[in-house]
Amino acid sequence: MTPLSEEQLEKKRHDRKIQILAAAIKVFAENGIKLTKISVIAKEAGISHGLLYHYFQSKEEVLHASLEWATAGTNELFDEITRHDFSALEKIRHFTKIALSEGNSDTFRVIQHVMRAKDLVLEVTNDLIEKQGSVYIKQLLPLFSQAQADGEIIEDDPQELLALFLTVITGILMEGDQEYWSHNLDHKVNLILRMFTAR
Amino acid sequence: MTPLSEEQLEKKRHDRKIQILAAAIKVFAENGIKLTKISVIAKEAGISHGLLYHYFQSKEEVLHASLEWATAGTNELFDEITRHDFSALEKIRHFTKIALSEGNSDTFRVIQHVMRAKDLVLEVTNDLIEKQGSVYIKQLLPLFSQAQADGEIIEDDPQELLALFLTVITGILMEGDQEYWSHNLDHKVNLILRMFTAR
Amino acid sequence: MTPLSEEQLEKKRHDRKIQILAAAIKVFAENGIKLTKISVIAKEAGISHGLLYHYFQSKEEVLHASLEWATAGTNELFDEITRHDFSALEKIRHFTKIALSEGNSDTFRVIQHVMRAKDLVLEVTNDLIEKQGSVYIKQLLPLFSQAQADGEIIEDDPQELLALFLTVITGILMEGDQEYWSHNLDHKVNLILRMFTAR
Amino acid sequence: MTPLSEEQLEKKRHDRKIQILAAAIKVFAENGIKLTKISVIAKEAGISHGLLYHYFQSKEEVLHASLEWATAGTNELFDEITRHDFSALEKIRHFTKIALSEGNSDTFRVIQHVMRAKDLVLEVTNDLIEKQGSVYIKQLLPLFSQAQADGEIIEDDPQELLALFLTVITGILMEGDQEYWSHNLDHKVNLILRMFTAR
């Protein structure tokens, strides 16, 4: 039989890689970086650990690639948000809902894990995380300032407000009970935003 | 030298244990349960790892005992709070400040670590954590209800409000930048409480 | 395209095998048996490792076949030498030069590698090596004896002399700096032969 | 019971280290660097592999330390040789005998293995080897020059003669049949030296 065409092979490789990266983000989010066993990622992806090493050189590379892949997805989020014709506060609310809704939490959690174990992680991965963190700030800070100008959130150092906001979001995501949070989400988001919203 | 009396010996043994447990809580909080090495706890306590096994049977026992010891400390916190002649909201505010102020975070963090890795931990330790969690709820829920009755926090399912509150507190403590939080603490606590306070 | 005839197919198959065996000898010589990866042999031969297994059953078979092929080549060397109308010492000198000149060393080196790791190698391969060793002895020993009879090399147990000679040759070949040895080869050969030559 | 005194402990540690280093040199010499399993060194030393890692950080460190230890021994050899009131040729002969006699070969062989796999080895280890190589040259080259001046070895570039000499010695040592060589050693050494000796 003839071997697969170059194109078919490339697609298969690509699919497999995505499959591994998705499994990796999930498992890394659950167990942290160091405690995640390559064998568990492989099992989650439904392959042998040997095959995983066919696609990636090391655990560190799996981590880096999975974060690259996952953050790319996150960034689309902002594109979507800014496309809408919402007020600044509405955009913050929208971001909060999406961040807290099921399925989007793994990436945040892995980032959090990396930040707590910077020395166990490649330099490039730390850079990636830092860059990603600044994406959040760069995108959200103007929204906070604008919402203040609109009189929708309280007068205070917007950087401080944003820092508190991100800490709270991150804390909730780290907590892990996503099912609980996806329940009655609108209401919970409103409560969180009450931290900043003008009365 | 005269040998120590039975009583003195017992006291010395007890002090040693406390010394180890304090070291353990600190190191467990920093690194998580599984990633904490017995040797690091021993070093933090200023003893050899061999001696640690003289006082405790296993890492799991160290974890359990350190949590028992630390949560006992936490419980005194409530005694202190309820002694004051504060309003319910003031008591919540007081609790929040103490929880977030430097030095008190380790216990929360270890509890959080345990909850995220329940299967790596003894049944009794999980029970202890659960009981401790219910202590918070048992102590704080009446305060939330009372504050509602006082019209100081919003009308809403108090259980939900408490859950959100605890998640946010926990999230902040897990974030780890305690120095940042001890700065301008009153203001930050006010912002957090705005989630619930009536306007 | 017309399909290849049976005979052409056979030839093509044979050529492929030779191509693999030549690559194998080269790579085995360079890295030793165990450290040589099948994938590297395949790459050297310009094929995929999968195809290599189409022609040979296992790494051990590749080793065996490559040695069979290479030693057959070596044996032609003796035919050539004995055809010349040289004195015994001249024949020994000729053999030495050819053995040390670039390109002929790989076989010696692989043999040497096998002899140092007899237990990692098939019985039949060990037999092959042993037989090949005895070829050298069978061919060279008469030359040494004759050269003694001619008074060209010293009186001594010719077996001992031969053993020393082969050890020295092998040692030089294992050393690996073939470029150095191909330089001013005649002179170096003379020095080596001085071990035995009568004054 | 009281723990061992500092001094006793230090001695025990030192003895164990030597025991491991001796085992390591032997096993490295036999199997090469990469193929030597840490578990085999440990077994040869009569300990568990875990304990080996109690004394050394890594396989690379074992290799380095064992070479340091073994070459220190080799260097004493030259001290001993130069103390004698021998002629230059006699000193060369003495060196040759000692190098070829049983027990001294392992170090040479490990060095040889390292030189053939420079990229698998720490920079410092390569430096150590290089330095050791230059020790041989620095010590032996004057002896060759002197022996020429004495008319005991032939006129030729002494560097070339030394290179040939070292290659031959190394080759013999790599060959591995030390038992054979220790037999009738004087005679064999004489044959080897005939490569250079004036007639």
Place this chain on the structure above:
DNA sequence: AATGAATGAGGTTTCATTCAT
């Protein structure tokens, strides 16, 4: 009580070999 030597189970990574295409 006190130390640190000693053990071995378990996690990461490599590579010979098989198999689907």
Place this chain on the structure above:
DNA sequence: GATGAATGAAACCTCATTCAT
């Protein structure tokens, strides 16, 4: 024939735990 995806045994190294001193 031809490719490279897929598997799993085996090797290095870490660390909880035990034990001799």
